[in-house]
Amino acid sequence: EAVSGAQLIAQALRAQNIEYMFGIVGIPVSEIAVAAQAVGIKYVGMRNEQAACYAASAVGYLTGRPGVCLVVSGPGFIHALGGMANATINCWPLIVIGGSSDRNQETMGAFQEFPQVEAGRLYNKLSVRPSSLEAIPAVIEKAVRTSVYGRPGSCYIDIPGDFVNLQVNKSSVKYTECCLPPPISMAEHSAVSKAASIIALSRQPLLIIGKGAAYSHAENNIRKLVDLCGLPFLPTPMAKGVVPDNHPNCVAAARSMALQHADVIILLGARLNWILHFGLPPRYRQDVKIIQIDICAEELGNNVRPAATLLGDINAVTEQLLEEFSKRSWKYPSNSEWWQKLRGKIKNNEERSKELALQKSLPMNYYTVFHHIRELIPKDCILVSEGANTMDIGRTMLPNLYPRQRLDAGTFGTMGVGLGFAIAAAMVARDHTPGRRVVCIEGDSAFGFSGMEVETICRYNLPILIIVVNNNGIYTGLDANSWEEMLKFGDPATSVPPVSLLPNAHYEKIMSAFGGKGYFVKTPEELQNALKASVADKRTPSLINVMIDPQSERKKQEFPWLTRSNL
Numbered sequence: 001e002a003v004s005g006a007q008l009i010a011q012a013l014r015a016q017n018i019e020y021m022f023g024i025v026g027i028p029v030s031e032i033a034v035a036a037q038a039v040g041i042k043y044v045g046m047r048n049e050q051a052a053c054y055a056a057s058a059v060g061y062l063t064g065r066p067g068v069c070l071v072v073s074g075p076g077f078i079h080a081l082g083g084m085a086n087a088t089i090n091c092w093p094l095i096v097i098g099g100s101s102d103r104n105q106e107t108m109g110a111f112q113e114f115p116q117v118e119a120g121r122l123y124n125k126l127s128v129r130p131s132s133l134e135a136i137p138a139v140i141e142k143a144v145r146t147s148v149y150g151r152p153g154s155c156y157i158d159i160p161g162d163f164v165n166l167q168v169n170k171s172s173v174k175y176t177e178c179c180l181p182p183p184i185s186m187a188e189h190s191a192v193s194k195a196a197s198i199i200a201l202s203r204q205p206l207l208i209i210g211k212g213a214a215y216s217h218a219e220n221n222i223r224k225l226v227d228l229c230g231l232p233f234l235p236t237p238m239a240k241g242v243v244p245d246n247h248p249n250c251v252a253a254a255r256s257m258a259l260q261h262a263d264v265i266i267l268l269g270a271r272l273n274w275i276l277h278f279g280l281p282p283r284y285r286q287d288v289k290i291i292q293i294d295i296c297a298e299e300l301g302n303n304v305r306p307a308a309t310l311l312g313d314i315n316a317v318t319e320q321l322l323e324e325f326s327k328r329s330w331k332y333p334s335n336s337e338w339w340q341k342l343r344g345k346i347k348n349n350e351e352r353s354k355e356l357a358l359q360k361s362l363p364m365n366y367y368t369v370f371h372h373i374r375e376l377i378p379k380d381c382i383l384v385s386e387g388a389n390t391m392d393i394g395r396t397m398l399p400n401l402y403p404r405q406r407l408d409a410g411t412f413g414t415m416g417v418g419l420g421f422a423i424a425a426a427m428v429a430r431d432h433t434p435g436r437r438v439v440c441i442e443g444d445s446a447f448g449f450s451g452m453e454v455e456t457i458c459r460y461n462l463p464i465l466i467i468v469v470n471n472n473g474i475y476t477g478l479d480a481n482s483w484e485e486m487l488k489f490g491d492p493a494t495s496v497p498p499v500s501l502l503p504n505a506h507y508e509k510i511m512s513a514f515g516g517k518g519y520f521v522k523t524p525e526e527l528q529n530a531l532k533a534s535v536a537d538k539r540t541p542s543l544i545n546v547m548i549d550p551q552s553e554r555k556k557q558e559f560p561w562l563t564r565s566n567l
Contacts, residue, residue, distance in 0.1 A: 006165065009140065023046065051423075053079075086417065089411050133173070151295055187317045228331070240399075263288060293317050389553060393554050415449055423462060442469070455514045468508075522547045
């Protein structure tokens with residue numbers, strides 16, 4: 001019995017428990033998408049390969065099983081590089097399958113010919129082309145296994161165009177079973193007891209929870225550790241909700257102070273990169289003791305020499321620490337001077353945010369907008385957020401109470417991820433947690449990167465609520481009057497500030513163009529009404545375009561040396 005390359009690919013992906021494929025079909029990969037649907041894989045056709053690749057990578061983070069991005073040769077493959085890089089830098093599993101030119105035309109200047117396997121190596125853990133049709137299942141098993149084992153990342157599989165419709169006898173194919181779940185490694189016992197001793201001697205401890213902890217589903221053990229030891233904790237942006245943001249030990253509202261004065265810091269699946277200011281003075285104490293817990297050995301010791309290193313799965317190592325502390329019965333006193341300082345700072349910062357949120361002036365500022373969004377969106381919704389100020393202020397104002405329910409620009413600081421992430425989250429929610437809403441909060445500039453995916457959202461009838469926080473620009477914009485004045489000086493290409501976008505752009509009409517509901521909002525009352533209507537309608541996608549003060553900024557910057565802090 002004969003089987004085609006396209007069918008082999010689809011069957012092999014199904015055998016590896018792949019559920020979702022995103023992409024844009026064309027020569028030579030169209031038949032692969034059809035074959036994938038035939039074996040029960042859900043195929044979502046996107047409008048740009050970049051967004052398709054972002055969507056597939058978000059599936060990997062949300063489910064622990066990679067999504068697949070399917071792209072055509074040459075430009076299609078190149079547009080997907082953004083998603084591969086973003087996945088690998090965020091440590092999310094992803095499989096990209098790219099068509100390439102027919103083998104017998106290589107080096108001849110074939111249609112869309114490009115050295116894809118070679119190009120893919122920079123962006124992926126593995127970049128391979130199967131040597132024959134018979135080898136396809138084994139190569140796909142290896143790619144899926146590589147994407148999820150160790151530190152997760154992206155893997156690329158190159159499929160020559162002539163493989164897609166080529167047929168081979170089933171009996172000659174090397175079929176493979178689903179790869180085993182990733183093995184779980186634990187830290188050495190001596191390192192665990194050393195770490196526990198350092199923590200027990202600390203005066204000003206701080207636990208930092210990273211998205212590695214969210215990915216490893218360590219929430220139950222980390223919550224137990226926080227409660228058992230009474231430790232103050234700080235989540236990195238996508239780790240919000242591993243321990244709920246409303247937990248009394250969360251010190252996110254005193255972030256700068258907590259980092260600057262902690263004498264012992266425990267890193268749970270968080271890296272000392274730009275998001276955590278590299279762990280260096282003046283943002284940290286010179287003598288801070290760092291306890292590093294990570295799945296990747298090469299990460300240990302980056303930027304700061306650690307006092308203890310615990311190599312292993314975050315969930316398993318947290319359990320080891322729990323066992324150690326249950327023997328020691330040590331708890332950090334909640335009436336310490338450190339707690340008093342932290343609580344004072346938290347109260348002070350929250351009051352400043354509240355003051356800004358309650359300002360009655362129009363146009364609204366960011367804080368007012370987020371105050372109303374927080375009051376009216378479902379507590380268990382998946383929040384997708386990107387933008388400059390929109391993402392930064394949204395992170396502080398919008399709480400996450402559950403793990404893996406915040407997706408943003410991430411470690412790579414990528415703009416353009418929002419709609420792809422939202423589509424992935426809505427597909428996963430529909431199948432695994434029906435009724436859970438996806439709320440996608442975009443800056444107006446960020447929305448522009450993949451705004452046409454609104455058509456995809458409407459085509460698959462995904463009830464996503466998109467909120468565009470519109471300040472007519474990148475960071476800041478101009479109001480309509482200033483814009484008119486500017487145009488008097490001549491050509492906008494020479495006179496208009498590079499950060500400006502068209503004032504009062506009606507982004508909501510993009511949604512209504514495709515059959516969703518669009519709202520244009522200028523006042524708190526209009527915002528409340530639009531939010532209530534959108535949340536109540538559980539079937540229709542909607543977009544609320546919220547006009548805010550073009551000069552609205554975040555409250556006094558904590559980063560004098562960094563004008564833009566996309567944390």
